Amino acid sequence: MGKAGTVQIGRTHGQHALPITVGFWLATILSRLLYNTKKMDELAAALVGKISGAVGAYNAQAGLGILQKCGQTPFEERVLIKVGLKPAPISTQILPPESLxxxxxxxxxxxxxxxxxxxxxxxxxxxxxxxxxEPFEEGQVGSSTMAHKRNPINFENLEGMFIRTKNEFGKVLDTLVSEHQRDLVASSVYRDFPIIVVNLVQQLSTLLRKNDKGATFLSRLSVDEANLRRNFKMSANVILAEPLYIALQMAGYKGDAHKLINEKAVSLAKNANLKLIDAVKHLADNDADLWEAVRNIPEEVITLMREPENYIGLAKEKAMEVASSAGSYLSHRE
Structure with a gap:
């Protein structure tokens, strides 16, 4: 994963939070994709079928001697194996809805x-x-009227397709209850179930669509490292507020370290263009308890407080770990 260590500002509630990496952000999505891929494989293998008659009790097969003629391999199994399904343990005129x-x-x-x-x-x-x-091809229209724009239409469509899909799944929930051994309430609704799979395939097709040179849409996404650095720099002086107040507590500060950082140090750092640790040191000039706590913070931690771009935790390692897991699963799946 080429961007595993490329620093990016993390965002929560739309605000700058703590440093992560581009690879870490993408790995959080990849991990979910991998989880659901495994589930889809598992659940596809668990799909069942039925050839068990009008109420599911094999009345004709048992009463007319069909079961006996089929010997060790029941008629139902003979038919279903041709379409890659196993028989349901029991059914009515319709299958138990759970597997699908x-x-x-x-x-x-x-x-x-x-x-x-x-x-x-x-x-x-x-x-x-x-x-x-987002890659734009020659002749592509970015906006129907504002020609300077490059609207992210493909990404917007990816989210829009999910809105359609989740509403289609509501129909699945509506068909979980049937009257006795069957009614026709759900008959027409069942016909819409494939839309869920079709929508998913359309999303995947968007990501994997190739241009004239054979490069997929996903592979042509660009990461602007200059803008990553610019955006990171906007909050670089203050984004280590969390580790700093924890470090003060660990160093024995008896006051409310979070309140100190929140109400005094952050505003001082912003107004004076200081690193947050230097703002705290400035405040410590008039606070003996704070000064003693700052002195007790290990030097390597003080150094880290001045290098927010290095405060990425295990972001790079986790990104590589997830990428490796995905690669391993997909290689065995093939």
């Missing part, structure tokens, strides 16, 4: 993860952020 419902739910969940990628990329393409770029 769970499979379609896994498809819906996968659709949601692709929508997550779409939403993230759409916001990261905002003019004022511009960390991600």
């Amino acid at each position: 419902a769970y499979y379609l739910f896994s498809c819906t969940m996968q659709s949601a993860v692709i929508a997550q990628l779409g939403r993230d990329c759409r916001h990261l393409m905002r003019t004022e952020i511009a960390e991600i770029g």
Whole structure:
């Protein structure tokens, strides 16, 4: 994963939070894709069928001697094996809904993860952020009227397809109850179930669509490292507020370290263009208890407080770990 260590500002509630990496952000999505892929594989293998008659009791097969003629391999099994299904343990005129419902739910969940990628990329393409770029081909229209724009239509469509899919899944839930051994309430509704899979395939097709040179849409996404650095720098002086107040507590500060950072140090750092640790040191000039706590913070921690770009925890390692897991699973799956 080439961007595993490329530093990016993390965002929560739309605000700058703590440093992560581009690879870590993408790995959070990849991990979910991998989880749902495994679930889809597992649940697809668990799909069942039935050739058990009008109420599910094998009345004709048992009463007319068909079971006896088929010997060790029942008629139902002989038919279903041709379409790759196993017989349900028991059924009525219709199958128990669970196996198909769970499979379609896994498809819906996968659709949601692709929508997550779409939403993230759409916001990261905002003019004022511009960390991600969507490839535009010659002749493509960015806006129907404002020719200077490059609207993230593909990413918007990824999220829009999920909205359609989740509403389709509501129909699946509506068919979980049947009257006795069957009624026709759900008959027409069943016909819409494939839409869930079709929508998911359309999302995947968007990501994997190739241009004239054979490069997929996903592979052509661009990461603007200059804008990553610019955006990171906007909050670089203050984004280590969390580790700093914890470090003060660990160093024995008896006051309310969070309140100190929140109400005094952050504003001082912003107004005086100081690193947060230097703002705290400035405040410590008039606070003996604070000064003693600052002195007790290990030097390597003080150094880290001045290098927010290095405060990425295990972001790079986790990104590589997830990428490796995905690669391993997919290679065995093939």
